[in-house]
Amino acid sequence: MSKHVKIGIDLGGTRIKLGLVDAKGKVLLRREKDTPSRQGRSVIIDTIVDNIEAAIRDSGLRKKDISGIGIGVPGPVDSRRGIIHYFPNIKGWNNVPLKAILERRLRMKVNLDNDVNAMALAEHTFGAGKGTENLVCLTLGTGVGGGIIINGRIYRGSTMLAGEIGHIPINEKGPRCNCRGIACLERYIGNRYILERARKSLGRNITLEHLSGLARKGNKKANAIWIDVGKKLAVALTGVVNLLNPDMIVIGGGVSKAGDLILGPLRKELRARPMKDQARRVRVVRAKLGGDAGIIGASLL
Numbered sequence: 290m291s292k293h294v295k296i297g298i299d300l301g302g303t304r305i306k307l308g309l310v311d312a313k314g315k316v317l318l319r320r321e322k323d324t325p326s327r328q329g330r331s332v333i334i335d336t337i338v339d340n341i342e343a344a345i346r347d348s349g350l351r352k353k354d355i356s357g358i359g360i361g362v363p364g365p366v367d368s369r370r371g372i373i374h375y376f377p378n379i380k381g382w383n384n385v386p387l388k389a390i391l392e393r394r395l396r397m398k399v400n401l402d403n404d405v406n407a408m409a410l411a412e413h414t415f416g417a418g419k420g421t422e423n424l425v426c427l428t429l430g431t432g433v434g435g436g437i438i439i440n441g442r443i444y445r446g447s448t449m450l451a452g453e454i455g456h457i458p459i460n461e462k463g464p465r466c467n468c469r470g471i472a473c474l475e476r477y478i479g480n481r482y483i484l485e486r487a488r489k490s491l492g493r494n495i496t497l498e499h500l501s502g503l504a505r506k507g508n509k510k511a512n513a514i515w516i517d518v519g520k521k522l523a524v525a526l527t528g529v530v531n532l533l534n535p536d537m538i539v540i541g542g543g544v545s546k547a548g549d550l551i552l553g554p555l556r557k558e559l560r561a562r563p564m565k566d567q568a569r570r571v572r573v574v575r576a577k578l579g580g581d582a583g584i585i586g587a588s589l590l
């Protein structure tokens with residue numbers, strides 16, 4: 290195994306994924322474990338440390354052959370100081386200096402960032418957004434996350450919290466969001482809200498896969514839900530396109546598996562809604578790196 294290898298970790302609410310990644314973004318070795326979310330912070334940290342040490346052992350490399358460790362985490366982070374503000378879905382992570390903790394235990398260099406920023410970096414460097422300068426990356430899932438790359442670099446904002454596209458309001462009035470905002474995009478197209486709507490419209494519980502399947506078979510009610518998701522997304526992204534004039538919008542995450550059921554109406558609206566020259570410029574594509582985006586992006590941190 291060559292030098293210039295880094296370790297990328299995608300710390301998720303359910304799985305911890307780790308990879309040894311080379312300078313070309315190739316994943317040389319993978320490890321994956323369940324996240325012991327209910328066992329508290331110190332068990333999660335132990336799991337991360339054990340996995341890093343096991344991966345290094347398995348690779349046959351020495352610590353000094355590995356140039357660093359990057360971790361993408363599912364919540365807001367101060368990436369400069371390496372402090373996790375909190376995780377929306379795992380308890381006990383308020384203001385945790387994870388960078389310092391891991392550096393002390395591993396005696397290696399560690400960097401942290403939000404997982405969507407890591408994904409944006411991966412797609413920009415090796416994936417769908419290769420060659421672009423200005424890119425917006427979205428993940429559609431339980432939450433709606435965003436990462437912004439401007440002039441080839443992640444845009445972080447003044448307190449490192451930029452990119453919350455899911456919390457852009459798409460109406461003046463509407464339902465209250467977890468973030469305390471009103472009528473946030475996420476409040477309409479987050480996973481559970483799509484499912485809630487499907488249940489009301491179709492009269493039964495249904496999975497997202499099933500909802501896509503029905504729409505593809507021509508079920509009008511199912512299709513109408515996906516069209517509406519695409520249109521609501523377009524309302525928020527019209528603001529983003531007018532504001533940032535990006536080359537590309539990359540869309541990933543579980544809900545994006547509906548593919549053209551969402552992207553079709555989204556592209557149509559994004560040709561018509563934003564200002565003409567911005568609309569002409571922007572391409573809307575699906576993420577390319579799939580499940581590895583988190584690991585690869587983290588290794589780039």
Ligand SMILES: [Zn+2]
Nearest residue numbers: 456466468473
């Ligand atoms: Zn919100």
